[in-house]
Amino acid sequence: MSAPLWPAPTATAPVTATVPLPGSKSVTNRALLLAALADGPGVVRQALRSRDADLMVHALTALGAGFSEERDDYHIVPGPVRGGVSIDVGLAGTVMRFVPPMAALADGEVRFDGDPHARKRPMGPLLDALRALGAHVDNDALPFTLRGPVRGGEVTIDASASSQLVSGLMLTGARFDKGVTIRHAGEPVPSMPHIAMTVQMLRAAGVTVDDSVKDVWHVEPGPIAARDLVVEPDLSNAAPFLAAAMISGGTVIIPAWPYETTQPGDSLRHLLAEMGAEVSLDDSGLRVTGTGAVSGIDADLHEVGELTPTVAALAALAGSPSRLRGIAHLRGHETDRLKALVTEINLLGGDAEETADGLLIRPRALHGGVFHTYDDHRMATAGAVIGLRVPGVEVENIATTGKTLPEFARMWARMLGD
Numbered sequence: 001m002s003a004p005l006w007p008a009p010t011a012t013a014p015v016t017a018t019v020p021l022p023g024s025k026s027v028t029n030r031a032l033l034l035a036a037l038a039d040g041p042g043v044v045r046q047a048l049r050s051r052d053a054d055l056m057v058h059a060l061t062a063l064g065a066g067f068s069e070e071r072d073d074y075h076i077v078p079g080p081v082r083g084g085v086s087i088d089v090g091l092a093g094t095v096m097r098f099v100p101p102m103a104a105l106a107d108g109e110v111r112f113d114g115d116p117h118a119r120k121r122p123m124g125p126l127l128d129a130l131r132a133l134g135a136h137v138d139n140d141a142l143p144f145t146l147r148g149p150v151r152g153g154e155v156t157i158d159a160s161a162s163s164q165l166v167s168g169l170m171l172t173g174a175r176f177d178k179g180v181t182i183r184h185a186g187e188p189v190p191s192m193p194h195i196a197m198t199v200q201m202l203r204a205a206g207v208t209v210d211d212s213v214k215d216v217w218h219v220e221p222g223p224i225a226a227r228d229l230v231v232e233p234d235l236s237n238a239a240p241f242l243a244a245a246m247i248s249g250g251t252v253i254i255p256a257w258p259y260e261t262t263q264p265g266d267s268l269r270h271l272l273a274e275m276g277a278e279v280s281l282d283d284s285g286l287r288v289t290g291t292g293a294v295s296g297i298d299a300d301l302h303e304v305g306e307l308t309p310t311v312a313a314l315a316a317l318a319g320s321p322s323r324l325r326g327i328a329h330l331r332g333h334e335t336d337r338l339k340a341l342v343t344e345i346n347l348l349g350g351d352a353e354e355t356a357d358g359l360l361i362r363p364r365a366l367h368g369g370v371f372h373t374y375d376d377h378r379m380a381t382a383g384a385v386i387g388l389r390v391p392g393v394e395v396e397n398i399a400t401t402g403k404t405l406p407e408f409a410r411m412w413a414r415m416l417g418d
């Protein structure tokens with residue numbers, strides 16, 4: 001049975017809206033895992049509530065942590081890490097890469113599996129690293145069964161497919177007897193701000209991390225301090241809403257935009273300005289005002305790959321060509337995002353082309369049609385962005401936004417004044 005179609009609303013007037021956003025997926029899932037490994041009970045406030053966050057809570061619960069909820073706050077009581085359990089990672093990169101190193105602390109086997117496409121996402125370098133550190137793992141991708149213990153020490157890993165391979169080892173690293181030293185060898189690691197986020201959150205939990213040498217990260221063994229922390233809004237999920245301001249010639253404000261952050265979504269301030277928006281940040285939040293016209297862009301998105309679907313949607317509506325570079329690793333995301341974006345933009349009459357490491361998108365008038373989403377939350381929001389300008393776009397399976405933003409369709413309607 002095919003997934004239902006969501007008629008994407010068109011913007012009939014300039015969008016003027018303030019859009020508060022739920023917590024960051026990346027901060028939430030790091031904070032939950034660190035809390036489960038901490039030296040006492042902790043609190044994660046304004047956490048994201050979504051499929052990826054739920055999968056993390058279920059995984060950590062299976063491994064022995066206690067969770068109670070109060071609105072969007074989680075109270076976490078760590079416990080000894082226990083084995084003999086099965087974990088569903090869904091399609092969540094943060095669950096499939098962050099939880100196995102923790103499971104290597106368990107007293108028995110832990111079995112991992114996920115959605116059909118999760119079996120295709122890169123896991124091999126992480127599982128090899130866990131083997132090199134002492135674990136037994138019976139496969140090179142999902143599904144696999146892992147048995148510790150891991151004593152820690154030095155390991156070399158090719159993390160060019162995903163920064164999460166490094167973050168995963170670091171997050172549990174302090175709990176290995178010998179800590180962990182990770183050396184990257186290979187093409188450049190993508191999404192470095194996400195590694196900076198890992199380092200920053202570990203340090204905030206009292207863990208000693210040395211990242212002074214390029215491509216080497218050392219995590220000292222020791223306790224992870226329990227914390228009471230507030231999660232920042234998800235800046236990557238701000239992208240489609242801010243794009244709406246640009247396309248419609250309106251203004252969108254995202255409250256509580258942090259002045260300092262490791263979230264890659266902060267780069268939207270520069271990217272959208274380059275594409276023609278007026279952007280300002282003050283105590284009321286981030287304000288983006290558009291003219292209705294979008295300029296094409298030549299951008300290296302290697303560090304901020306998860307912004308690509310929105311930038312590509314804007315590029316498909318732009319008045320000049322765009323070149324998006326440094327994003328070959330997006331082929332291993334929720335779906336092959338380069339292929340998916342080219343296919344769907346071109347099905348609507350656009351002119352997009354895949355390159356070795358990115359996309360070329362040239363201006364061409366688009367028409368309505370079905371925008372397929374491949375179980376990718378950011379493909380769904382990209383379809384919604386195009387639909388604001390192009391009548392008759394129907395996004396397949398808008399519910400896939402539940403991976404990180406279950407309220408997307410309602411928030412979109414509210415933004416448009418419905």
Ligand SMILES: O=C(O)C1=C[C@@H](OP(=O)(O)O)[C@@H](O)[C@H](O)C1
Nearest residue numbers: 026162163164190191194305306
């Ligand atoms: O560590 C994280 O929270 C993330 C790292 C990035 O992964 P890649 O390095 O695989 O791009 C990013 O794209 C993903 O959405 C979240």
Ligand SMILES: C=C(OP(=O)(O)O)C(=O)O
Nearest residue numbers: 091092093094306333334
């Ligand atoms: C790549 C992404 O997710 P994941 O955490 O599953 O890797 C994303 O959200 O764009």
